[in-house]
Amino acid sequence: MVTMSDVARLAGVSTMTVSNVINGRRSVSQDLRRRVLDAVRETGYTMNRSARTLRTGTTGVIGLAVPSLDHMYFAELGSRVIAKAAELGYRVAVQQTGAHIEGEIDAVAMSHTLDCDGLILSAIEIGPEEAALLNRSIPLVLLGERLYGEAVDHVAMPNVEGTRAATVHLVEQGCRRIAWASNAVPEDDQHNVVIDRLLGYRRGLADAGLREDPELLVPVDQPTMADAAAGIAQMVRDGVEFDGVVAVTDAVAFGVMRGLANAGLRVPQDVRVIGFDDVQHAQFSVPSLSTIAPDHDWMVTTALTLLSERIKDHSPRPGRELVAPFRLVARESTA
Amino acid sequence: MVTMSDVARLAGVSTMTVSNVINGRRSVSQDLRRRVLDAVRETGYTMNRSARTLRTGTTGVIGLAVPSLDHMYFAELGSRVIAKAAELGYRVAVQQTGAHIEGEIDAVAMSHTLDCDGLILSAIEIGPEEAALLNRSIPLVLLGERLYGEAVDHVAMPNVEGTRAATVHLVEQGCRRIAWASNAVPEDDQHNVVIDRLLGYRRGLADAGLREDPELLVPVDQPTMADAAAGIAQMVRDGVEFDGVVAVTDAVAFGVMRGLANAGLRVPQDVRVIGFDDVQHAQFSVPSLSTIAPDHDWMVTTALTLLSERIKDHSPRPGRELVAPFRLVARESTA
DNA sequence: TCCCTCCAATTTATCGATACACCATCGAGA
DNA sequence: TCTCGATGGTGTATCGATAAATTGGAGGGA
Numbered sequence: 001m002v003t004m005s006d007v008a009r010l011a012g013v014s015t016m017t018v019s020n021v022i023n024g025r026r027s028v029s030q031d032l033r034r035r036v037l038d039a040v041r042e043t044g045y046t047m048n049r050s051a052r053t054l055r056t057g058t059t060g061v062i063g064l065a066v067p068s069l070d071h072m073y074f075a076e077l078g079s080r081v082i083a084k085a086a087e088l089g090y091r092v093a094v095q096q097t098g099a100h101i102e103g104e105i106d107a108v109a110m111s112h113t114l115d116c117d118g119l120i121l122s123a124i125e126i127g128p129e130e131a132a133l134l135n136r137s138i139p140l141v142l143l144g145e146r147l148y149g150e151a152v153d154h155v156a157m158p159n160v161e162g163t164r165a166a167t168v169h170l171v172e173q174g175c176r177r178i179a180w181a182s183n184a185v186p187e188d189d190q191h192n193v194v195i196d197r198l199l200g201y202r203r204g205l206a207d208a209g210l211r212e213d214p215e216l217l218v219p220v221d222q223p224t225m226a227d228a229a230a231g232i233a234q235m236v237r238d239g240v241e242f243d244g245v246v247a248v249t250d251a252v253a254f255g256v257m258r259g260l261a262n263a264g265l266r267v268p269q270d271v272r273v274i275g276f277d278d279v280q281h282a283q284f285s286v287p288s289l290s291t292i293a294p295d296h297d298w299m300v301t302t303a304l305t306l307l308s309e310r311i312k313d314h315s316p317r318p319g320r321e322l323v324a325p326f327r328l329v330a331r332e333s334t335a
Numbered sequence: 336m337v338t339m340s341d342v343a344r345l346a347g348v349s350t351m352t353v354s355n356v357i358n359g360r361r362s363v364s365q366d367l368r369r370r371v372l373d374a375v376r377e378t379g380y381t382m383n384r385s386a387r388t389l390r391t392g393t394t395g396v397i398g399l400a401v402p403s404l405d406h407m408y409f410a411e412l413g414s415r416v417i418a419k420a421a422e423l424g425y426r427v428a429v430q431q432t433g434a435h436i437e438g439e440i441d442a443v444a445m446s447h448t449l450d451c452d453g454l455i456l457s458a459i460e461i462g463p464e465e466a467a468l469l470n471r472s473i474p475l476v477l478l479g480e481r482l483y484g485e486a487v488d489h490v491a492m493p494n495v496e497g498t499r500a501a502t503v504h505l506v507e508q509g510c511r512r513i514a515w516a517s518n519a520v521p522e523d524d525q526h527n528v529v530i531d532r533l534l535g536y537r538r539g540l541a542d543a544g545l546r547e548d549p550e551l552l553v554p555v556d557q558p559t560m561a562d563a564a565a566g567i568a569q570m571v572r573d574g575v576e577f578d579g580v581v582a583v584t585d586a587v588a589f590g591v592m593r594g595l596a597n598a599g600l601r602v603p604q605d606v607r608v609i610g611f612d613d614v615q616h617a618q619f620s621v622p623s624l625s626t627i628a629p630d631h632d633w634m635v636t637t638a639l640t641l642l643s644e645r646i647k648d649h650s651p652r653p654g655r656e657l658v659a660p661f662r663l664v665a666r667e668s669t670a
Numbered sequence: 671t672c673c674c675t676c677c678a679a680t681t682t683a684t685c686g687a688t689a690c691a692c693c694a695t696c697g698a699g700a
Numbered sequence: 701t702c703t704c705g706a707t708g709g710t711g712t713a714t715c716g717a718t719a720a721a722t723t724g725g726a727g728g729g730a
Binding site: 072257283 | 431593615
C-alpha cells in the first residue's frame with residue numbers, strides 16, 4: 001500500500017505538504033503543489049481513511065437505521081438518503097433494525113463503535129424511556145413520529161393530518177362504511193406512527209359525522225402485504241360490510257387490494273382504497289393507488305441538513321421537530 | 336472518549352491484556368478477565384474501530400454497489416445482503432452507481448479508500464475493458480451477467496435459461512404472438528444481462544417453432560415501470576397484435592401490465608405477461624405476476640461466501656463463476 | 671543596518687489498538 | 701539439580717495521517 005510518505009519522498013517534500021495538497025489547503029506554492037499531484041498520480045496513492053479518522057475523529061460516514069430495506073417505503077427512503085448524502089460528501093452505512101426495539105437500541109449503541117459521524121434512525125419502537133441513550137450518542141436525527149422530549153432532532157410525517165385527509169377524501173367519494181387497515185399497537189403507546197394515523201382516521205370520520213365501528217378495524221398482524229391481504233379476506237368472510245379502506249401504508253393498501261381481488265370485490269367500484277406514503281408503485285398498480293404523499297425529498301433533505309449541522313457544530317442545542325408537508329394524490333383506487 | 340488504557344489503568348493491567356480480553360483471546364486468567372470486564376462496564380468503554388483498522392488493516396465493512404435502491408429488485412437484494420453480512424459480522428456500506436459505468440468504476444476505485452474489506456458489485460455496464468481495475472482492487476464479487484475473463488468471482492443469474500423458460504411457458508399457455516419488453520442495448524455488447532435475456536427469449540421462440548418478429552420488440556427506453564408502460568402503449572397504438580409479453584424484469588412487467596390496463600386490454604385474457612426476478616410484489620399485484628424466480632438467498636449467500644473467502648485468504652485464485660438455480664412461478668398473469 | 675512580520679515548509683508528537691518479542695513463574699522429566 | 705515447555709502477562713514499536721509548534725528566509729519599515 002502506498003502511503004503519504006511514499007508520495008512525499010518521490011516529490012521531495014514533507015508528508016505535511018502532501019497532506020496539505022491532498023486536503024486543498026492553501027499555503028502550498030504552485031510549484032510544489034504540481035510536483036505533489038504528479039507524484040500522487042505516479043504512485044497511484046489513495047488516502048487511508050482509517051488513519052485520518054483516527055487522527056481527526058471524523059469518518060465521513062452516516063449511519064442509516066431502518067426496519068428493513070425490504071419495505072418499499074424504506075428502500076426508497078434509503079435511496080434518497082444515500083444520494084443526498086453523497087452530494088454532501090458522506091457515505092452511508094445501512095443497518096436493519098427489524099422494527100424491533102432491540103435492533104433500534106443496537107443501532108444507537110453501535111453507532112459509536114460504528115464509526116459514523118451521525119445517525120438517521122427511522123424509529124418504530126424506541127421511545128422516551130431510551131432517551132438517555134439517545135442523548136449520550138452521536139448526532140442523531142429521528143425519522144418517525146415518536147416524541148423524545150426536547151432532546152433530539154426529529155423529522156416527522158404528517159400522520160394525523162394525512163390519514164384524516166385520506167378519510168375525508170373517501171367520504172367525499174361517497175363512502176360511508178370506511179375500514180381501517182393496520183396492525184394494532186397498544187393504545188397507550190404515545191406517538192407511535194400507527195397510533196397517530198389511526199387518530200387521523202378517527203378525526204376524519206368525526207369530521208364527516210360518521211361513527212367509528214369496531215367491526216371496521218381490519219385485523220392485520222404485521223403491516224405487510226401478506227398480512228393485509230389475509231386480514232381483509234378475513235373481514236370479507238366475516239360478512240362485514242364496507243365500501244372504503246384507509247390503509248396505514250401503501251404496502252398494506254396493496255395487500256388489501258390483493259385480498260379484495262381474491263374475494264371477488266372490485267376496486268374502486270365495490271370498495272375504494274387509499275394508502276399512505278406514495279411509493280413509486282402506487283402510480284403503476286392496477287388500479288393505481290390513491291395515497292397520501294408526504295414530501296419525501298423535503299424530509300430527506302431536512303434530515304440531512306439537521307444532521308450535518310449537528311455534526312459540524314457540537315454545541316448542545318435543543319431538539320427541533322419538523323413536520324413534512326403532504327399532498328393527497330387521488331388515483332383510480334378511489335375514483 | 337474512554338480508551339483501552341483507561342480500562343487497563345482501572346483494572347490494573349496492561350492494555351494488551353485488555354485487548355486480549357476484548358478480542359476473546361485465551362491466555363488470560365479468569366481472574367484478570369473478570370477484572371477487565373468489570374472495568375469495561377464501569378467505564379463504558381467502546382472500542383475505537385479506526386484504531387483497530389489502522390493497525391490490522393481490516394474494517395469489518397463490505398461495500399455494496401447497486402444501480403439504485405429505488406429498483407425493487409436491488410432493494411430486496413440490499414436487504415438480504417445486509418442481513419446476511421450482519422450474520423457474518425460485517426456491516427454494509429451501500430453505494431448507488433446509477434447504472435452508469437462511471438458510477439461503477441467509481442465504486443471500485445473508491446472501495447480502497449472506502450475502508451471496506453470487500454465489494455459486491457452489481458454491475459450493469461462495466462466490462463472486460465475495466466478488468467484491469469478490478470484486478471488491482473480489493474476482494475470483489477460480481478453479481479450480474481458479464482464475463483470478466485477468469486479473474487473475478489462472479490455470481491450470475493440464469494438469464495438465458497430463465498427467459499427461455501418464460502417464453503416456452505407463454506407458448507404452452509397458448510400464446511403465439513409473444514412480445515419482448517426491454518430496453519435495447521447494443522447487440523455487440525457481450526454478456527450484458529439484457530442481451531442474455533433477449534437471447535433466451537429468442538431460444539424460447541425457436542424451441543416452439545415460432546419466428547421472431549421485429550415488430551414485437553416493445554420500445555422501452557429505460558427498464559422502469561414508467562417507460563415500460565409508455566412503450567407497450569405505443570405498441571398498442573401502432574396496431575401491433577400480440578397475445579403475450581416476456582418482460583426483462585418484474586418492474587418492466589408491472590409497467591407493461593399498467594400500460595395494457597390503460598389501453599383497455601386485460602391480463603391474462605387478452606395478453607399474458609411474465610416477468611423476471613420474483614420480487615415480493617409479484618405475488619400481490621392484480622393480477623399476480625408470473626415470473627422467473629432465481630434463488631435469491633442462494634445468490635446472496637454464495638456471493639458473501641466467496642467474498643469472505645477472498646477476504647480471509649488473499650492468495651490469488653482464479654475467478655469462479657456460479658449460476659443461480661431458478662424456478663418458474665406461474666401466477667395469474669399467465670393463467 | 672536592524673528588527674519584525676509573514677509565509678512556505680518542515681518537525682514532532684499524537685490519535686487508539688494490536689503484533690511481536692520478551693519476561694516470569696511453575697511443574698515435569700532427565 | 702538443571703533444563704525445557706507451557707502458561708500468563710507486559711513493554712514497545714507501529715499502522716498512516718494530521719495538529720501544533722518550529723524553522724528559515726523574504727520583504728518592509730524605521
